[in-house]
Amino acid sequence: MTALLTYCTNLFNNYEEVVAVILFSIGFCILLFSRNLIKKVVGLDIMDTGVFLLLASRGYIEGRSVPIIVDGVTSMENYINPIPAGLVLTGIVVSVSVSALMLSLTVRIYRTYRTLDVDALYMMMSVSKGGKR
């Protein structure tokens, strides 16, 4: 009983990580199991959000402020760790470009096949299968 209580308290104290894991799982499932291509892109973005939340929460230290030097205070003890924030920014840029590429592919697929349903697309593929290139 006490072990369970400690476990729950730990989960509650690390709520950022818990939310990150939930977001990641939601995104992962949508990316892999949704049949609609647009939903897959949305799932991908949710998955990335989960990862970025996990990364950003690594750098946050309670009671400290943003690492911008104000009033000449340069002591490291006053600021949070800026590196994860930098990594998240880079990650967001990567994620935006990847989503843009996926969406542009989706547009071209819709123009060619008039559907966004993955199963229907693969069905058309297997119908047109043959020796032709």
Add this chain to the structure above:
Amino acid sequence: MSFVQNFPFFSIILSLLCAVISFFLGARWAKRLTLFLLTSSIVLQSCILSFCFRNHISYAYMMGHYSAPWGNEIAAGILEPLFALLFAVVMLCSVLGGMHRMEQDVFPGKQNFYWIMVDLAHVSLMALCYTNDIFTGYVFIEICTIASCALLSIRESGRSLLAAVRYMIFALVGSGLFLIGVIFTYSVTGQLLFPQLYEAIGKLWAAGTYRFSMTVAIGLMVVGLAIKSGMFPFHFWMPDTYGRATPASSGILSGVVSKGYIFLLIKIIYRVIGIDIFTASGVQTLLLLFGIAGMIVGSVSAIFAKRLTTMVAFSSVAQIGYIYMGLGMGTQAALVAVFFQIFSHALTKPMLFLSAFQLSHASGGRQDFHSLHGAGHRHPVAGCTFTVGALSMVGIPIFAGFIPKLYFATSAFGLGWKTWPVLAALAISTILNVMYFLYTTILIWIPEEEGTHAHIRVKPQAGTVFPAVLLAGFNLLVGLQSAGLTTLFTQGMDLFCQ
């Protein structure tokens, strides 16, 4: 500091510059710029390689004004420029060989984008070879994914679009998992640069703390890169990706892009995690088992493939399986075999794709085995290069493919229970390779008496066949003169694993 030591940075920044400039140029000038870039990259890598080899040094190069724990670094020894050189040579041969066909496959107004993507693929491969920072590794993995997806989807056909979407989804799951692995590692160590990570992970493991977290992180990073390079259970994107792209892209994607990820993985295993911890974590054994499974399943799927390029693509699954089997064996001798396998596959696969497309061109554009009957007589040069590639893949002596098989077999002894599975897998996989590669080779050389394509005679164009012939020459060179490469690999490993 010698001027040559700046060259890794130059080769990265030069390709970025070329990519940006190509955006404002027409297709013709963008093409010239890319060819200039790849040629100069070959020269730059050769200079670094000869500098590091003569002085027997490896060095870290500070990027920007911040020193080690905060700043970014690139590192070069013998192995890094050697593989960068291989990638640049194979990319140049692939684009030269597939250029003519690419101009038919890609809409004229979009051709300069093709060259931009080749530049970007080049920059990401150079960065994956030289980077000494794990997060930079992640960023360039993503750039490489974007560039290769664009190289694949730029062909004006519905199938290649679907192949691109499938490739993209697998690749994104892979890079997502890799990123989580990096975050876990950063959480427990607080470091991002390879040497500092190596030290921190070593200390953590010795102290016995965070072992579970580290094992999970190692597993995630390895699985992420394994998905992207097409290890066995995650290989479903491969046949369509390699089989449906324009030949130049097929060559680049199968020959070098997957090898770039594998080289990063080797760097992570040996320079971040450390081989002892990697062995202790148990991930190594999994790599061995999945590698062996890939060798068998890839070859069996290739036997049942109905198109020539699909068959060649499935054989990649088997060849990547060899690499992962070697990484799973975990000894230095096996690592030499892995390097040879990377070399032989990178030199052979683009050649096979280029000649396969030329053979199908000589058969009225069809790829089924019935139409390919006697294609070697219709296009003799492509027939010859395909034969060289097929013999190399099977592992006939004097061709490059023989060397890694020999080294895998000799390094399998003394590995305990791993010896027999490795030897058995090598034997079975070789027999399966013979079944489909020799069958195809014999098929293309049996003359067709009467048929739809019997009258076709393709006049080989020098520009199209020369790159494949050049790759065949390299293949024979590696097969006949492997002693020099062995010296480079062993000396490189001393610098790499220190």
